[in-house]
Amino acid sequence: MSTATDPDHYLDQGAARVRKSAYLSPELYSAEMERIFDKTWLYVAHASEIPNPGDYKTTTMAGRPVVVSRTREGTIAIVQNRCRHRGASVCQAPTGNARFFRCEYHGWTYKNSGELVGVTFPDGYEKIDKSTLGLLTIPRIEVYRDFVFASFNSEVQPLEDHLAGAKEFLDLFIDSGGGRPLVAAHGTQQLTYPGNWKLQLENGCDGYHPNFAHRSFFRVVGSRLHDDSSGSYLGGRSTAKARSLGNGHAILDQRQSVGDHYEKRALLAPDSEQIVEQLAEEVSDDERTRLIAESVHLGFNLTIFPNLQLIGVHIREIVPKSATETVVKYTPMTIDGVPSGINELRLRSHELFYSAAGFGVPDDSEMFRRVSSGLDTDEEWLLLYRGAHRVEGDENAAESHVTDELPQRAEWLHWASLMQEEKA
């Protein structure tokens, strides 16, 4: 292995320091695609995006265009979006419903599960074995409670083993509907920033930045709530925790420190007076309080390595484009079967922080841009050792203060272990 793709070259002292080229090198980026994105489980879709037989969405997996479909039998199929004849994509729309994918270049036709079922003017072929000319499929697909994961690696470990300690929090996210299903019924928004995908990975469970990067957010929220300590649940004295959950997964757990901040924040939304009045007739006081608070946030940020984060009410998918360009997809989830006011509050709270015009995420993107600019200086290292002296527990279930960089070190160490495996 050349130095340029050797993880040991990039990390120092157990990921206490990371070399700047880890965020810049195109050669390393290609190695990451091969050794991480082609080898581990990737989040691909939420099953509610394709509820009925024939429903599909087009997306990408590690740079490859794919189509995720619901088959006639109700299972999930994923095919690579490329006709086996001479290469044209067979499905054009972002979402839709189709019984077959017909390549419009020369008319070859495929089932949505990939089988080639029709070749036009077949007498032009002396013999053709259609069974070997289906659309390329993805070797492993597992659906965990509507979360669709897939892997290009047929030897990949079972999904639940991969999820490790993250499963408990994925369950909490899914169960937040109180037995009602979460649905992706309002589309997906996409944001892009000119920087490496790992900047977003590190940021999803970064409890150190909110009081600074999001200072103006907390200022306007605080002034509406007449509370000048509105970011303190993530401050230096907060009782909130950062935890590593194994396999590079991590959470920031603010459930103990946030108090009634989320509930109060939810009620700042447009139309909230009308919504709350209506809700009083529709749900009990206890459930209303819980549903309103949880319309903002469940009290934890979850990162599932390498491309999934659950924050607020949304599913966030990290889509690396190149070493220095990243797209992030945000899909807010509503709850099927609650009064519509609750889902309105969920959408309003999502827009407030995470929209391209929102009061939160654009400031994160700005920091990624500034980091990317700083990487062009002579300084070699980025420091991730905050709180290393106060970590409790073993590597796969460690706990530290919410502002500590335990999650980032856990992500990088798992990154290194995947990058290392190919070494032998």
Place this chain on the structure above:
Amino acid sequence: MNTAPVVVEATEARTEARTEALADVVHREGELLDDRRYDEWAELFTDDCRYWAPYDWYAPEPRGAMNIIYDDKARLLDRVSRLTGGDFHSQDPASHTTRLIGVVRPLADPGSWTPPGVSEAAFTASFRLTELRREVLTEYSGRVSWWLRTESGSPRIVAKKVQLLGANRPLANLTFPL
């Protein structure tokens, strides 16, 4: 439907003059935004206003949709407070914008959304906006619609809807008001 022009007992010419005066406010609004005079911009909006920019061009109404922007007056003032109050990193440096507003015509088909505030007239126009930030020029285009009424003798904005071309594609930084 409160979007149709009110019928007034007046000559046609007077009605037209009044409509024109109302429509004029949309150009003033654009200038205030381009000049970053955000406090004055906010004053153009009525207390029961809505400021809406959907992700989906065809979204029938805002409340049941995921939006780029859906502000009432309080949230619009929060937006202005971020723009004027400091620590707004994604506006440091600030975006400098210029916008071309096309021919402003009465909104013939108001669609399925009725803003909560009462309006006298509604107008629509295509727009093209160029943003300069950090030496990068970014172009945005789309359609903007305004619902207006006169309050204390001045035209005010009851609702503003911005349909952005390509809102579904990856966006970068829309933290300046559209």
